Amino acid sequence: xxxxxxxxxxxxxxxxxxxxxxxxxxxxxxxxxxxxxxxxxxxxxxxxxxxxxxxxxxxxxxxxxxxxxxxxxxxxxxxxxxxxxxxxxxxxxxxxxxxxxxxxxxxxxxxxxxx
Amino acid sequence: xxxxxxxxxxxxxxxxxxxxxxxxxxxxxxxxxxxxxxxxxxxxxxxxxxxxxxxxxxxxxxxxxxxxxxxxxxxxxxxxxxxxxxxxxxxxxxxxxxxxxxxxxxxxxxx
Numbered sequence: 001x002x003x004x005x006x007x008x009x010x011x012x013x014x015x016x017x018x019x020x021x022x023x024x025x026x027x028x029x030x031x032x033x034x035x036x037x038x039x040x041x042x043x044x045x046x047x048x049x050x051x052x053x054x055x056x057x058x059x060x061x062x063x064x065x066x067x068x069x070x071x072x073x074x075x076x077x078x079x080x081x082x083x084x085x086x087x088x089x090x091x092x093x094x095x096x097x098x099x100x101x102x103x104x105x106x107x108x109x110x111x112x113x114x115x
Numbered sequence: 116x117x118x119x120x121x122x123x124x125x126x127x128x129x130x131x132x133x134x135x136x137x138x139x140x141x142x143x144x145x146x147x148x149x150x151x152x153x154x155x156x157x158x159x160x161x162x163x164x165x166x167x168x169x170x171x172x173x174x175x176x177x178x179x180x181x182x183x184x185x186x187x188x189x190x191x192x193x194x195x196x197x198x199x200x201x202x203x204x205x206x207x208x209x210x211x212x213x214x215x216x217x218x219x220x221x222x223x224x225x226x
Contacts, residue, residue, distance in 0.1 A: 004157075031212055043158075043203065043216040056213055091157060095212075103148060104205070104214060106157035 006107035018080040021110045023092030033093040082114045119217030127223045134191040136220040138204030148205045196226040
């Protein structure tokens with residue numbers, strides 16, 4: 001049963017600490033998205049990749065956030081240093097088709113709490 | 116800024132009734148998708164409608180798309196308690212993969 005896997009599922013950390021979230025997209029999917037969900041802002045697109053290349057990261061605070069795809073089976077989202085306002089659920093999603101037809105498959109999310 | 120806005124923000128109905136949610140968006144699109152999110156879970160794809168389609172059905176779901184008004188509606192017929200969830204529309208501007216989600220409609224179906 002193919003699915004997107006995210007780790008960790010929950011993370012509590014203190015302000016100033018580095019946080020790394022990982023995502024394993026569905027095998028064969030070549031488009032990967034990172035979203036952040038909060039009650040106030042809803043679902044925000046942070047960054048997305050196509051064939052491991054970043055296509056758009058305009059939704060991401062550049063000074064503290066970074067997103068990479070070291071290989072086709074791993075996407076990472078790093079926050080350094082973390083701040084309380086980063087507390088949210090971070091979702092990874094992957095897809096395999098073009099913009100005309102593609103549905104996205106979401107992971108279960110990483111719930112981050114920054115104290 | 117978000118591409119889509121859902122209306123209403125929240126909806127509470129009795130089991131067996133129909134639920135209608137609306138989505139408005141801002142730019143030309145290739146397709147519009149609807150997703151469902153149960154509390155504490157990831158989003159699950161429900162249905163995709165292409166920009167050249169006006170209506171699409173899938174089981175108890177009916178989706179319409181009006182590109183002239185830049186709006187879509189999702190109808191769930193004969194709702195069940197298990198349909199309780201948040202529903203989101205998602206669009207990407209033509210030619211891009213940049214899928215933006217709306218604000219969502221929280222649906223509560225009372226047994």
